[in-house]
Amino acid sequence: MAGGIPKDVRGNGAVGVVPILIAAALFAYFASMVPTIAAAEIIRVTIPWIPSLGIELAFLVDGLSLTFALLISGIGTLVLLYSNTYLAGHPQYARFALFLTAFMVSMLGLVLADDLILLFVFWELTTLTSYMLIGFSHESEKSRRNALQALFVTGAGGLAFLAGLILLAAVSRTTSISGLLTMGDELRAHAMYLPILILLLAGTFTKSAQVPFHFWLPNAMAAPTPVSAFLHSATMVKAGVYVMARMHPAMSGTDVWLWTLTIFGAVTAVFASLLALRQTDLKQALAYTTLMALGTLTLFLGQESGYAMTAFATFLIVHSLYKASLFLVVGCIDTATGTRETDRLAGLGRLMPITAVAAALAALSMAGFPPFLGFIGKELKYAGAIAVASEPLFVAGAALLSNALMLAVAGVVAFRPFWRGSVPSGQSPREAPWQMWAGPIILASLGALFGIYPDLLQVALINPTVISLTGEVGEAKELQLWAGFNIPLILSIATFVLGLVIYAGHVRLRALLERVFSAIPNLDRGWDRFLDGLKSVAKWQTLLVQNGKLSSYLFITFLTIAAGILLTLVYTGLPMIDVDLSDVEWKHTSIALLTIAGALLALVTNSRIAGIAALGVVGIGIALIFIVFSAPDVAITQLLVETLVVVLVAVVMLRLPSLPKAEFRLGHAILSVAVGASISLILIAVVSSPLDLRLSDYFEATSWPEAYGRNIVNVILVDFRALDTFGEIAVVVIAALSAYALLRTTRKGGRS
Amino acid sequence: MNSIILRAGTRYLAGLLLVFSFYMMLRGHNEPGGGFIGGLTGATGFVLYAIACGTQDARAALRILPQTIAIWGLGIALAAGLFAAVFGDALFTGQWLFIGETETDKGLPLSSVLVFDIGVYLVVFGSILTLVFAMEEEI
Numbered sequence: 001m002a003g004g005i006p007k008d009v010r011g012n013g014a015v016g017v018v019p020i021l022i023a024a025a026l027f028a029y030f031a032s033m034v035p036t037i038a039a040a041e042i043i044r045v046t047i048p049w050i051p052s053l054g055i056e057l058a059f060l061v062d063g064l065s066l067t068f069a070l071l072i073s074g075i076g077t078l079v080l081l082y083s084n085t086y087l088a089g090h091p092q093y094a095r096f097a098l099f100l101t102a103f104m105v106s107m108l109g110l111v112l113a114d115d116l117i118l119l120f121v122f123w124e125l126t127t128l129t130s131y132m133l134i135g136f137s138h139e140s141e142k143s144r145r146n147a148l149q150a151l152f153v154t155g156a157g158g159l160a161f162l163a164g165l166i167l168l169a170a171v172s173r174t175t176s177i178s179g180l181l182t183m184g185d186e187l188r189a190h191a192m193y194l195p196i197l198i199l200l201l202a203g204t205f206t207k208s209a210q211v212p213f214h215f216w217l218p219n220a221m222a223a224p225t226p227v228s229a230f231l232h233s234a235t236m237v238k239a240g241v242y243v244m245a246r247m248h249p250a251m252s253g254t255d256v257w258l259w260t261l262t263i264f265g266a267v268t269a270v271f272a273s274l275l276a277l278r279q280t281d282l283k284q285a286l287a288y289t290t291l292m293a294l295g296t297l298t299l300f301l302g303q304e305s306g307y308a309m310t311a312f313a314t315f316l317i318v319h320s321l322y323k324a325s326l327f328l329v330v331g332c333i334d335t336a337t338g339t340r341e342t343d344r345l346a347g348l349g350r351l352m353p354i355t356a357v358a359a360a361l362a363a364l365s366m367a368g369f370p371p372f373l374g375f376i377g378k379e380l381k382y383a384g385a386i387a388v389a390s391e392p393l394f395v396a397g398a399a400l401l402s403n404a405l406m407l408a409v410a411g412v413v414a415f416r417p418f419w420r421g422s423v424p425s426g427q428s429p430r431e432a433p434w435q436m437w438a439g440p441i442i443l444a445s446l447g448a449l450f451g452i453y454p455d456l457l458q459v460a461l462i463n464p465t466v467i468s469l470t471g472e473v474g475e476a477k478e479l480q481l482w483a484g485f486n487i488p489l490i491l492s493i494a495t496f497v498l499g500l501v502i503y504a505g506h507v508r509l510r511a512l513l514e515r516v517f518s519a520i521p522n523l524d525r526g527w528d529r530f531l532d533g534l535k536s537v538a539k540w541q542t543l544l545v546q547n548g549k550l551s552s553y554l555f556i557t558f559l560t561i562a563a564g565i566l567l568t569l570v571y572t573g574l575p576m577i578d579v580d581l582s583d584v585e586w587k588h589t590s591i592a593l594l595t596i597a598g599a600l601l602a603l604v605t606n607s608r609i610a611g612i613a614a615l616g617v618v619g620i621g622i623a624l625i626f627i628v629f630s631a632p633d634v635a636i637t638q639l640l641v642e643t644l645v646v647v648l649v650a651v652v653m654l655r656l657p658s659l660p661k662a663e664f665r666l667g668h669a670i671l672s673v674a675v676g677a678s679i680s681l682i683l684i685a686v687v688s689s690p691l692d693l694r695l696s697d698y699f700e701a702t703s704w705p706e707a708y709g710r711n712i713v714n715v716i717l718v719d720f721r722a723l724d725t726f727g728e729i730a731v732v733v734i735a736a737l738s739a740y741a742l743l744r745t746t747r748k749g750g751r752s
Numbered sequence: 753m754n755s756i757i758l759r760a761g762t763r764y765l766a767g768l769l770l771v772f773s774f775y776m777m778l779r780g781h782n783e784p785g786g787g788f789i790g791g792l793t794g795a796t797g798f799v800l801y802a803i804a805c806g807t808q809d810a811r812a813a814l815r816i817l818p819q820t821i822a823i824w825g826l827g828i829a830l831a832a833g834l835f836a837a838v839f840g841d842a843l844f845t846g847q848w849l850f851i852g853e854t855e856t857d858k859g860l861p862l863s864s865v866l867v868f869d870i871g872v873y874l875v876v877f878g879s880i881l882t883l884v885f886a887m888e889e890e891i
Contacts, residue, residue: 632784636776640792644880647799651887707846708861714786718865718872722844725868726829729875733822736879740819743886 011435012093016084019101023080026108027073030066037066037464040473044114044178053117055175060114063464067313068111068242070461071320075234076104078439082328083226085435086335096136100230103129107235111242116165116175123161123207123239127154130236134223146219149527153216154207161203161243167196177246181471184250197256200247208240208294211268215524218275218287225334228283229327233290234320241297245312249471253304261302262391266398268295273405277506278513282330282340282413286323289366289409292402293319299395300384306466306475311377311384313465314479317457318365318377318447325362325443326413329355332436333417336429342412346421351429354437356418361444363414365451367407368495372451376479378403378495382488383477400491400498407499408506454479555668558675565678569685587628595621599676603669608653616646633713755804762804769797777873778866787869791876799884807888818881825874832868844868 011017036043043061061069080100087093106125113119128151135147169175171192172183180187187193209217220232231237244261251257272291279285293315300312332355333348334340349356365374381403385396423429431437450457458479466476483489502509545556598617605611619642626635699712699720709715717725773794780786802810814821833844841847852859 633786633789636784636789637792640789640796643796644792644799644884647803648884648887651884655890707865708848708858708863709781709865711780711782711784711786714780714869717786717788718781718869719846722833722846722865722868725872726833726844729829729872730826732875732879733826736822736882737819740882740886743890 011084011088012090012097015094015097016088019097020077020080020084022101023073023077023104026104027070027077030069030073033061033066034070034460037061037063038460040464040467042178046114049118053175055117056115057118058114058176059112060178061112062468063461063466064242064245064468065111067317067461067465068238069108071317072104072107072111072235075230075320075324075439075443076100078442079226079230079324079328081435082229082331082439083224085433086226086331087224092136096133096224099129099132099136100227103133103231103236107239110239114177116169116177116180119177119243120158120162120165123203123243124158126236126239127151127158127207130154130220130231133227133231134220136224136227137222140222143222145528146216146222149524150216150220153213157203157206157213160199161207164196164199164203167192167199171196181249184253184471187250188254193251193254194256197251197254197260200243200251201260204240204243205264205298206240207243208237208298209268209291210240210264210295210298211271211291214268214272214291215522215527217291218284219524221283221287225283225327225331228287229324229331232287233323233327237290237294238297238316238320241294241301241316244298244301245469248301248469252301258302261298262395265295265297265299265302266395268292269299269402270295270398270405273402273409274513275517276409277405277412277502278510278517280342280510282333282342282345282417283327285342285409285413286326286330289406290323292406293323296381296399296402299398300381303384303387304470305384305387306470307380307387307477308384309466309469309475310462310477310479311380312469313462313476314373314380314457315377317450317461318373321443321447321450322362322365322374325358325440325447326366328436328440328443329359329362329414332432332440333429335432335436337427339427342416344424345417347418347423348429349418351423352418352431354441355432358437358440358444359414359418361448362440363410365444365447366414367410367499368403368492370451371448371481373447373454373457374451375492376451376454376481378492379483379488380477380479382491383483386487396491400495403495404498404502407495408502411499411503412506451481454481555671558671562671562674562678565682566674569678569681574681591621591624591628594624599672603665603672606658608656608658609650612646612649612653615649616642619645631713633711758804762800766797766801769800770794773797773873773877777869780869781865787872788876790869791873792880794873794877795880795884798881802884802888807885811885814881818878818885820878822875822878822882825871825876825878827871828874829868829871832864832871835864835867 033043045059047057049055049057080097083096083100084093087096090096103126106122106129109122110119110126113122131147131151134150135144137143168180168187171190172180172187174180187196206213217232217237221228223231269292272288272295276285276288276292279288297312297316297319300308300315303309330340332352333345336348336352336355337345339345361372365372368374368378381399382396385399386392458476462479463476467473546553595618598614598621601614602611602618605614619638623635623638623642626632626638699716703709703712703715707715707719709719773790773792775790776785776793777787777790778785780790798810798814801813836843836845836847839845839847847864849862850859851862
């Protein structure tokens, strides 16, 4: 976006405005629900969807989902407003707006869904729309690669997640989430609890980018900045966190839950903060701080106490507000100067005052200074950490370290570029248009507003959310700026000191981190090799099975048939060959001999025409069998088809090279015998078990009285099973047209 | 294939096969036959014609593109199935009308089932000719 925004292009017309209005309307709608939810009530809407499977379009609005819905639609509105200017005049803006709006709606569906299957549908929709958005700059190979990486990682997690949901639904015999939440004790005691938990966490950890699945998130920054602000900080990556929070009442409280979430969360938080400090690209730095936030949220979800839950709810809101704001600020800086490298940014404060104020407000909240909401969030984090059941020292230490690092990163991102040095030559930054600073200012100011008046947030969202998380009323702790001189305050002061020290030495520290991290194995580096390996394996096995020779395709197909049948027969026990041959007449014997002779001829001949004719003999033999056993319809069809096939194949065969000279095809002979034997065996097996004649009897009894036809075969085809026949003739037409197109294409293509 | 005997014979044989194919289709409800068999028989007639006189002549004799016939057949079959909706019955329920019905005789039966069978006939007929013509022209 170098070069700034042209003055004459101010938006994208209706395509730009309508999505903003949709998002704003959704926000207003959800905001109108706040009083109801604040009164600790719950809104449910249910529409039947697949009643036979007990799956409903069920939606639930409680504290947790409303908090998410407000964040999604509110930040969505501001991001769409921002994008309309940021990408003004972009030739594919309509596509962008569609993807972004579709994503927003999917995300809303995800947090409001009250049915496991519905939840999964929306979960996958967010994955897909996110893929489209990360790969929006599809001309860039890097962008495509990173989009695909995000899709693969979250998609693979999604499969595990689906398996977990299905197990969960099977165990609890309901797909309703609110039904599930009341069965917590039963679930935790169930033998399948551990598999369910592992599968669900595999889904949520990949989606929420916990170490070691974190590598896709920083790469996803290939997306346009508003997308990063929306998806990869405030909403999509929190989908995993949301699901863990949603399942909290039903699944938390076990040692596995506690330790898994605590360890993964803590490791992610500290690891990501260190990585964040290493970055010189503003957006990358923010991406890693997002990982830190996700780790922290996961860490708190591992716990049970009211403090931890209040800390979760508060930090969720704090983080969304400041992070979206900072991302949008980075977009403004990028637009104004054409770079996001910290080393090349300085002295922007005087030229971009409003952006600078927004950045400062957001960064102060991020660093946890009073009187911002971030400070309260941090105090609660410490209070929550001390109250944890597992290992207070470990959790508090992780929180302290990551917070201090956060403070340093806030300085790097939002202080240095604005207030240090002077603008490098060659850059002529100017203030962003109002559409672009409105979002950051509003979001950052909310951080300050809620910090000064925490009661607003407490009643409206925090208390109801904590009720959703614990399932009990009155667990929420009070949000306050001054909680007295206590351990959290001491830890806060320690954070400031440590954070400022790190900030002062961050340039030297960065070099050190660079060396350390390049020594640590990283899944991202192995990613391309993994994909290449996968592709070469695919190529190898494709060439093995599909080498372009029709005869080998047929060989493989029939080999599979024979192997499948024979193995099944061996596994289930071979049928007793106890066939009574006393009523076999000479005509049966001669038909059999004719057929066998045809088959043998096809096997030994070296002339294609003779081969076709031999196959025709086999076909006629089969038609004769039908006639002998009084199935005239089938016999006529068989004869006609056989005739036409011979004609068709003969037409084709004329063009093929002649077969190699006199060579007995042993492999083909063995395969033919194997297929023939397996089909005969299975027929004997079928015939030797008593036939279920209910259907035949029914057709025989009703064909004339109900369908006015005496030819039962035809009556079945055109009346009883007319829908099936219709499907079949549709296939016939499609096959004919496809073959026609194929023949025509090769002719025009000049290949003979 | 350049054979006067085959060409002269085909003129009559193809026509006969076509007539016979209609007969097979119409009797299908009570005797061996039906739309599928009828379509195959009719197609055989034109395949024979194409072999004897060339695909160009066969196409000219057919007048309509075979793929068009197949698509129309599919449409007719679908229409016959949808027709049941007029009487509030489930999709593809056979509808019957007996003209001149008396106590002992059912009269002349007309049915949506027959229309469906005609659709099947046209699909099979058109699809096979689409394939055969294209293949022969490919040579």
